[in-house]
Amino acid sequence: xxxxxxxxxxxxxxxxxxxxxxxxxxxxxxxxxxxxxxxxxxxxxxxxxxxxxxxxxxxxxxxxxxxxxxxxxxxxxxxxxxxxxxxxxxxxxxxxxxxxxxxxxxxxxxxxxxxxxxxxxxxxxxxxxxxxxxxxxxxxxxxxxxxxxxxxxxxxxxxxxxxxxxxxxxxxxxxxxxxxxxxxxxxxxxxxxxxxxxxxxxxxxxxxxxxxxxxxxxxxxxxxxxxxxxxxxx
Amino acid sequence: xxxxxxxxxxxxxxxxxxxxxxxxxxxxxxxxxxxxxxxxxxxxxxxxxxxxxxxxxxxxxxxxxxxxxxxxxxxxxxxxxxxxxxxxxxxxxxxxxxxxxxxxxxxxxxxxxxxxxxxxxxxxxxxxxxxxxxxxxxxxxxxxxxxxxxxxxxxxxxxxxxxxxxxxxxxxxxxxxxxxxxxxxxxxxxxxxxxxxxxxxxxxxxxxxxxxxxxxxxxxxxxxxxxxxxxxxx
Numbered sequence: 001x002x003x004x005x006x007x008x009x010x011x012x013x014x015x016x017x018x019x020x021x022x023x024x025x026x027x028x029x030x031x032x033x034x035x036x037x038x039x040x041x042x043x044x045x046x047x048x049x050x051x052x053x054x055x056x057x058x059x060x061x062x063x064x065x066x067x068x069x070x071x072x073x074x075x076x077x078x079x080x081x082x083x084x085x086x087x088x089x090x091x092x093x094x095x096x097x098x099x100x101x102x103x104x105x106x107x108x109x110x111x112x113x114x115x116x117x118x119x120x121x122x123x124x125x126x127x128x129x130x131x132x133x134x135x136x137x138x139x140x141x142x143x144x145x146x147x148x149x150x151x152x153x154x155x156x157x158x159x160x161x162x163x164x165x166x167x168x169x170x171x172x173x174x175x176x177x178x179x180x181x182x183x184x185x186x187x188x189x190x191x192x193x194x195x196x197x198x199x200x201x202x203x204x205x206x207x208x209x210x211x212x213x214x215x216x217x218x219x220x221x222x223x224x225x226x227x228x229x230x231x232x233x234x
Numbered sequence: 235x236x237x238x239x240x241x242x243x244x245x246x247x248x249x250x251x252x253x254x255x256x257x258x259x260x261x262x263x264x265x266x267x268x269x270x271x272x273x274x275x276x277x278x279x280x281x282x283x284x285x286x287x288x289x290x291x292x293x294x295x296x297x298x299x300x301x302x303x304x305x306x307x308x309x310x311x312x313x314x315x316x317x318x319x320x321x322x323x324x325x326x327x328x329x330x331x332x333x334x335x336x337x338x339x340x341x342x343x344x345x346x347x348x349x350x351x352x353x354x355x356x357x358x359x360x361x362x363x364x365x366x367x368x369x370x371x372x373x374x375x376x377x378x379x380x381x382x383x384x385x386x387x388x389x390x391x392x393x394x395x396x397x398x399x400x401x402x403x404x405x406x407x408x409x410x411x412x413x414x415x416x417x418x419x420x421x422x423x424x425x426x427x428x429x430x431x432x433x434x435x436x437x438x439x440x441x442x443x444x445x446x447x448x449x450x451x452x453x454x455x456x457x458x459x460x461x462x463x464x465x466x467x468x
Contacts, residue, residue, distance in 0.1 A: 032285075035285075035288065035289060035292060038276070038292055038296070039276065039279060039280065039292070042272070042273065042276030042277070042279075042295065043276070043277070045276075046273065050317075051266075051269075051317050051320060051321075051324075054269065054273075055269060055306070058269060058272055058273070059299065061276065061296070061299070062272070062295070062296035062299040062300060065292050065293065065295070066296060066300075068292070072289070083284075083285050086285065087285075
């Protein structure tokens with residue numbers, strides 16, 4: 001075991017270079033996603049109508065950032081350069097943000113809540129196919145600090161005050177979902193290791209097309225539930 | 235003791251309403267200062283030349299923000315509305331930032347390091363005159379996550395590559411100090427409770443003019459030491 005770059009761990013899976021490449025890709029994508037989410041949230045905090053709102057959104061931003069260092073450390077422990085691991089995901093993630101720049105405070109709240117929720121659901125689905133240690137790390141990096149209540153309250157009271165807001169924000173939620181799928185498909189087409197991970201290997205169960213379909217159904221249902229929680233049609 | 239708003243604590247000092255008002259002011263100023271520093275650092279992170287730099291500055295930003303919640307909780311425990319407590323400090327702190335908007339990445343690094351250092355020295359000096367619990371809270375809220383090394387390395391190698399940078403950044407350090415003193419004097423003139431705190435009370439030692447002078451000498455010396463560490467004249 002001592003020649004393994006992750007010596008001291010009982011994870012045989014990580015000795016398979018294809019599997020390792022996929023894990024490095026995945027952690028790199030999550031890490032850059034969190035850095036990027038932090039930047040956008042911090043920027044959105046400037047639109048906050050009150051200091052209370054600013055503190056709430058700032059706290060979401062720093063929770064995101066708080067997960068970055070453990071992901072980078074793990075990438076290093078896996079023998080990867082964390083910055084090289086993040087590089088392939090900068091363009092799709094930056095494009096996602098460029099195409100979904102919030103026009104106001106409500107759009108920014110929804111994006112924080114719904115966008116973050118979608119990403120978390122997707123990574124959690126994938127994590128189910130990974131070794132325990134990687135799975136635990138991913139799940140830990142996706143916990144929020146319970147700010148969801150704040151977003152739901154703000155959006156619901158905004159809609160109560162101006163019912164037309166509901167229609168606009170429902171469209172916004174659909175646009176976020178559409179843009180996320182576009183970029184996710186792009187990543188899947190470009191990153192062979194990641195796609196192969198989902199397809200499985202000789203000694204590792206994977207997902208057939210029907211299973212991938214069910215995974216997307218679950219993600220779509222969770223998205224609809226979140227929109228519903230906000231008082232919005234999905 | 236049970237009628238005290240801070241029941242269960244052995245701090246008699248906090249039963250004095252003047253002292254309490256001063257502590258509320260001080261914690262409000264520190265909390266708004268951290269929120270504000272967070273926002274500026276997050277904004278500066280966008281100027282970062284590399285993703286490594288972005289992560290380093292983002293980590294400084296979220297460390298600042300990580301201190302906010304404990305300050306707000308303590309203000310609430312003292313019977314104050316944390317947002318009302320921060321309100322009087324928004325204008326001077328926002329003005330400080332408006333007057334010291336960094337023109338480039340180096341100015342932003344220096345501001346993060348030197349500005350933050352000055353504020354920390356000042357609050358630590360004042361904390362020495364406070365009850366233990368308040369003092370411990372303030373000291374805990376001023377710890378950085380060891381990012382100083384990063385700033386020093388970046389600035390020193392920037393100057394090595396372009397020696398003219400040193401002159402410009404030395405002026406910038408002086409401007410930061412001058413602007414901080416301007417806003418601090420303004421706060422001292424407007425916030426009676428805070429000034430009275432420094433002056434002391436019947437049962438509490440305070441600072442006479444000579445002691446205030448020595449305090450500013452210490453702060454200035456620490457500023458000079460930091461500038462020297464960066465390879466800059468103060």
